[in-house]
Amino acid sequence: MTDSHQRVSSAAADGALVLTVNKRLFRYLRDRFDQYMLDKGKSVWSTPLIVSYEAWLSQCLSDLGESWRLLSHHQQQCLWEEEIATSSRGSNLELLQLSKTAEKALQAHQLLNQYHLTLDNQSLTEDQRIFHVWQRRYRKRCQEREWLDQSNLPDRIIAALENGQLQLPEQILLFGFDQFSPDLLQLLDSLEASGSSCEIVTVEADDAKMMSFAAETNHKEIEFAARWVRSLLDQKAKSIGVVVPDLHMRRRQIERIFRQQIDPVSTISLDGDDSIFSLSLGGSLVDQGVVYAALECLGLGRQITLDQISFLLRTPYLGGAGSEADSRAQFDKKIRSFRQQKFSLSGLLNAIAENSELEIFSNILKKLHRCQQDNDKHFPGVWAARFSDELYTLGWPGDRSLLSSEYQAIKAWQEKALSVLVSLDRLLPPIDRKRALNLLNRISGDIEFQLEGSAGPVQVVGLLESSGLHFDHLWVMGMGETVLPARPQPNPFIPLKLQQLNDMPHSSPARELEFAEQVISRLKAASPDIVFSYPLRDGDCDLRPSPLVPFCTEEDRPTFAEFNDLSSLIQSSHQPLSKKDDWYGPSLHKKFVEGGTGLLKDQAHCPFRAFVHHRLHAQGFSEPTPGISPMARGDLVHLTLEKIWKQLQNRNHLLLLSDQERIDLIQLMAENSFKLYFKGRSVPVAELLKLEIERVTILIREWLEKVEIKRDYFQVLETEKQHIEQIGPLNIRIQIDRIDQLENGRCIVIDYKTGADLHAEDLLSKPLIEPQLPIYAVADSKSAVDGVVFAKVRRGESRFIGVVKEKGQLGRVRDLLSYPQAKDLGVTSWDELLLFWQQQLAQLADDFVAGKATVNPYDLVKSCQYCDLSGLCRIQETDSQAGVTDDC
The missing domain is CATH 3.90.320 (Lambda Exonuclease; Chain A)
Structure with a gap:
C-alpha cells in the first residue's frame, strides 16, 4: 500500500470523508480500507465515509429532503431532445441528429454551469444563438418545476452550507482528481468556510522501472500486452493493470485477445462468466444477448426483414426455443429459399400454418401481431409495463436455465432501463409505441453493464478510470502522438474564445497538453514497473510515439509468455500428425436420387x-x-x-x-x-x-x-x-x-x-x-x-x-x-x-x-465463383488448382 493510500485509509478510519473522482476508485479504496483494517487486526469496523464525488452531492441533496428535484442523465437528455424537437419543428433544423445534438447541447449547458458563465452579451454564431434559446427555455422549465440537474448541485450544496443545513465531517479528503472545475473549487472554499478541513491527496511518483515498447500494429500491441500479463501471472503477480486510452472503442478486440492469451478455456466455455481478468468498461446493456432479443421482439413491425425472422427462429430467449429447435432451423432454411428481404406478419403466419411442429413459434407470431395493433398513446411508464407483459407472453427469456451473466443482465434491464423509462412520466406527455421503443433502445444503449463479482488480478481500465489506482505492474498501451496530447475538441455551442479564456476542457492545444502532462505524471506514480507501448502503423499510416512518453534507457524488452491461444497451442503441439487422402464417400445403393x-x-x-x-x-x-x-x-x-x-x-x-x-x-x-x-x-x-x-x-x-x-x-x-x-x-x-x-x-x-x-x-x-x-x-x-x-x-x-x-x-x-x-x-x-x-x-x-x-473444380472461376461451399472445401486457401487436392 502506497503512502497516499495509507493516508486515505488512516483518515477514513478516523471518520474523515473521502471523495473520489469516480465510482471505480471508490470501490478500489473501499477494498483497500478493508485490507487496511484486517492488517490492523480488526475483525469488525464501521463503514468508512468513502464515496464518489457525484454520489456525495446526490446524498447531500437527499439529506436536504430534495432528492425528488434531481434529474437523472437520461431525464436531462430527454428534456433537451424535447426542447430541440419542439423548437426545430417545421424548419431546416429538423434534419439534425436529435440525440447527438441534444448530447452536445447538454454538455455545453453543464460546462457553462460549472464555470458560472452565460452566453448573454456574447458574440455568437447562428448555431450558438439557437442553443442559447434552447438553454433559456430549458432553464425556465426547470425553474418552474424546481428541477435540478447534476451541474446545479454544487451551487445548491453551497447555499445549504451557508444556511447551516448540512452537517459535515471535520476532515474531507479528495483523491484521484486530475483537474478541478471552478464550481468544485468554489465548493471546497465553502466547505473550508463551514469549518471542514479539505485536503487534496496526491500520489508521489517513486523511482519506477519504465520501459517503452513499439508494436507493429494495434492488434500486435494488444497481443504483446496480453502475453506480458500472462508471463506475470505465471510468476504469481497479484496486481496487474492495463490502461487503454480508447477502451470504449477497442473493448471487444481487447477482451477477445486477452481471453485467447490469458484464459483460453473461457473462449470455448459455455459459461463465460468467470475469468481471471476483468475490463472496467463493461459493455452496453443493449449488447447483452438476452436484452438484445427483448428489444428485437418488441421492435418488430408489420413488415419483418429476413434477418429479423431468422433471429426469432434462432434465438434461445423465446419460448419453445429448445423443443422446436430443429423445426425452426428447417423453417429458417425454407423461408430463405423465397429470396425475399421482407415479409408481412400475416404472410409469415400463412407460410407456417401447415407446419404442426412449429405450434409454439406460430403462437408467438400471433401474439406479436396482436401487440402491434395498439396504436394509442400512453405515458412511458404504461409502455414499460406493457413491454414487460408482452415479453412474458412470448416466453422471454426462454425455457433453459439462465447463466449468471444473463440473470444479471435481465435484472439490470428491469431495474435500470425499464425504471428509467418509468421516470420519464413526469417529463413527457403520452407517446406512441414507436417513440417509447426508441427511448427504451437508447436508454439500454447508454447503460453500462458489468458483471458483478470480485475482480481478478488483472484489471483493464480506461485512461480516466485509472486515476488513483495503483498496481504492482502496469502496461499503458496506445501511447501514440495522436492520443496524448489529444487534438482539441471544443464544444460547438460555446464561443471558442470564451472556452479558451476560461481554460475549459478540450478547448485548445495548450489545455490538452497540460491535461496530458498531468495524466502521464499520475501514471508514473501508479506502479513501480511500467511499460508504455504504441503501434508503429495503423493501416497505411506510419505512427510515432507520444512526445510525453518518457524516454527509457533500459535496453531490455518486457518479458512475454509464449502464445497461449488455442490455435497456437494446437500448431505448436509435438504430436505427430498422420495424413490420409480419402476422397470417396460410401457407395450409393439406390438408383433414383433427387437433384435432376x-x-x-x-x-x-x-x-x-x-x-x-x-x-x-x-x-x-x-x-x-x-x-x-x-x-x-x-x-x-x-x-x-x-x-x-x-x-x-x-x-x-x-x-x-x-x-x-x-x-x-x-x-x-x-x-x-x-x-x-x-x-x-x-x-x-x-x-x-x-x-x-x-x-x-x-x-x-x-x-x-x-x-x-x-x-x-x-x-x-x-x-x-x-x-x-x-x-x-x-x-x-x-x-x-x-x-x-x-x-x-x-x-x-x-x-x-x-x-x-x-x-x-x-x-x-x-x-x-x-x-x-x-x-x-x-x-x-x-x-x-x-x-x-x-x-x-x-x-x-x-x-x-x-x-x-x-x-x-x-x-x-x-x-x-x-x-x-x-x-x-x-x-x-x-x-x-x-x-x-x-x-x-x-x-x-x-x-x-x-x-x-x-475437391477438384473444373475451373476456378466458372466452378467456384458462385459456389456456396467455398468455406467448407477451403478452395481459396490454395494457390492453384493443382494444389487443391493435396491441401484441402
Whole structure:
C-alpha cells in the first residue's frame, strides 16, 4: 500500500470523508480500507465515509429532503431532445441528429454551469444563438418545476452550507482528481468556510522501472500486452493493470485477445462468466444477448426483414426455443429459399400454418401481431409495463436455465432501463409505441453493464478510470502522438474564445497538453514497473510515439509468455500428425436420387460439390435480394413462354397475330403466370408487380419479334415436360423447357436462359459441365434431335446459342464442325458427338454412385465463383488448382 493510500485509509478510519473522482476508485479504496483494517487486526469496523464525488452531492441533496428535484442523465437528455424537437419543428433544423445534438447541447449547458458563465452579451454564431434559446427555455422549465440537474448541485450544496443545513465531517479528503472545475473549487472554499478541513491527496511518483515498447500494429500491441500479463501471472503477480486510452472503442478486440492469451478455456466455455481478468468498461446493456432479443421482439413491425425472422427462429430467449429447435432451423432454411428481404406478419403466419411442429413459434407470431395493433398513446411508464407483459407472453427469456451473466443482465434491464423509462412520466406527455421503443433502445444503449463479482488480478481500465489506482505492474498501451496530447475538441455551442479564456476542457492545444502532462505524471506514480507501448502503423499510416512518453534507457524488452491461444497451442503441439487422402464417400445403393440434371452438373464442376449437395443434402443459405430475385424472374419468363407456346403451338399462329394482338397475348400470359407463381408465396407490393409484369412483357415481345418470327417453320412439341431418363446406373428426372420440330421432321432441344454468361463451348467440355441438353439428346433417339441450344432471353442480346448438326438449321447457330473444341476431342460427326455425350454422362453418374468427392473444380472461376461451399472445401486457401487436392 502506497503512502497516499495509507493516508486515505488512516483518515477514513478516523471518520474523515473521502471523495473520489469516480465510482471505480471508490470501490478500489473501499477494498483497500478493508485490507487496511484486517492488517490492523480488526475483525469488525464501521463503514468508512468513502464515496464518489457525484454520489456525495446526490446524498447531500437527499439529506436536504430534495432528492425528488434531481434529474437523472437520461431525464436531462430527454428534456433537451424535447426542447430541440419542439423548437426545430417545421424548419431546416429538423434534419439534425436529435440525440447527438441534444448530447452536445447538454454538455455545453453543464460546462457553462460549472464555470458560472452565460452566453448573454456574447458574440455568437447562428448555431450558438439557437442553443442559447434552447438553454433559456430549458432553464425556465426547470425553474418552474424546481428541477435540478447534476451541474446545479454544487451551487445548491453551497447555499445549504451557508444556511447551516448540512452537517459535515471535520476532515474531507479528495483523491484521484486530475483537474478541478471552478464550481468544485468554489465548493471546497465553502466547505473550508463551514469549518471542514479539505485536503487534496496526491500520489508521489517513486523511482519506477519504465520501459517503452513499439508494436507493429494495434492488434500486435494488444497481443504483446496480453502475453506480458500472462508471463506475470505465471510468476504469481497479484496486481496487474492495463490502461487503454480508447477502451470504449477497442473493448471487444481487447477482451477477445486477452481471453485467447490469458484464459483460453473461457473462449470455448459455455459459461463465460468467470475469468481471471476483468475490463472496467463493461459493455452496453443493449449488447447483452438476452436484452438484445427483448428489444428485437418488441421492435418488430408489420413488415419483418429476413434477418429479423431468422433471429426469432434462432434465438434461445423465446419460448419453445429448445423443443422446436430443429423445426425452426428447417423453417429458417425454407423461408430463405423465397429470396425475399421482407415479409408481412400475416404472410409469415400463412407460410407456417401447415407446419404442426412449429405450434409454439406460430403462437408467438400471433401474439406479436396482436401487440402491434395498439396504436394509442400512453405515458412511458404504461409502455414499460406493457413491454414487460408482452415479453412474458412470448416466453422471454426462454425455457433453459439462465447463466449468471444473463440473470444479471435481465435484472439490470428491469431495474435500470425499464425504471428509467418509468421516470420519464413526469417529463413527457403520452407517446406512441414507436417513440417509447426508441427511448427504451437508447436508454439500454447508454447503460453500462458489468458483471458483478470480485475482480481478478488483472484489471483493464480506461485512461480516466485509472486515476488513483495503483498496481504492482502496469502496461499503458496506445501511447501514440495522436492520443496524448489529444487534438482539441471544443464544444460547438460555446464561443471558442470564451472556452479558451476560461481554460475549459478540450478547448485548445495548450489545455490538452497540460491535461496530458498531468495524466502521464499520475501514471508514473501508479506502479513501480511500467511499460508504455504504441503501434508503429495503423493501416497505411506510419505512427510515432507520444512526445510525453518518457524516454527509457533500459535496453531490455518486457518479458512475454509464449502464445497461449488455442490455435497456437494446437500448431505448436509435438504430436505427430498422420495424413490420409480419402476422397470417396460410401457407395450409393439406390438408383433414383433427387437433384435432376443439377446433380450431374455439380459432379462435372466439382465432385465435392455434388457429394455435399446431393448426398449430404447440405447447401448454403439463399440470400435475399431487393424486389424479385433473379431466380424468380427467370422462372416467370419460363412460365410465361410456356403458356404462350401452349396456346400458339407453332410459328404460323404467331405470324397470324397483329402487333397489338401479340402484345395483348404476352400481357395476359404474363399476368396469369405471376398469379400462378405467387400463389402460396409472399406477394410483392402491387407497384413492384406491375413493373415486373411490364418488364417481362417487353422482354418476351423482343424475343418473339427479333428471334422467333425470323425463324423458318417450327412446331412446338413439348414445353416444360418432365422425363425420367436412365444415365448409367442412375435414373435422373429432367425437365426440358421446350422441344421444337422443324419442317424436315428433325428436332431442336431448347433451354431458356435469362443470364448473361452463356457459352456454347460448355456443351463440348470434358467433363461435361452443361449436361441438361445432352441428356435428352442421347436419351430419346425417337425424337431425332439435330441440335441443342440455349435460348438467351435477355434485353438487347436475345438469340440462340448452341450446336446443331448442319449449318443453317437454326439461323446463325454454329454447326458442330465449326467448333475447334470438337476437333480437339476428336469428334467429327453428330453421331460421335452423341456418343461423346453418352460416355461423359455415364462417367459422371458412375463417379457419383461410387461416392467420389474430390475437391477438384473444373475451373476456378466458372466452378467456384458462385459456389456456396467455398468455406467448407477451403478452395481459396490454395494457390492453384493443382494444389487443391493435396491441401484441402
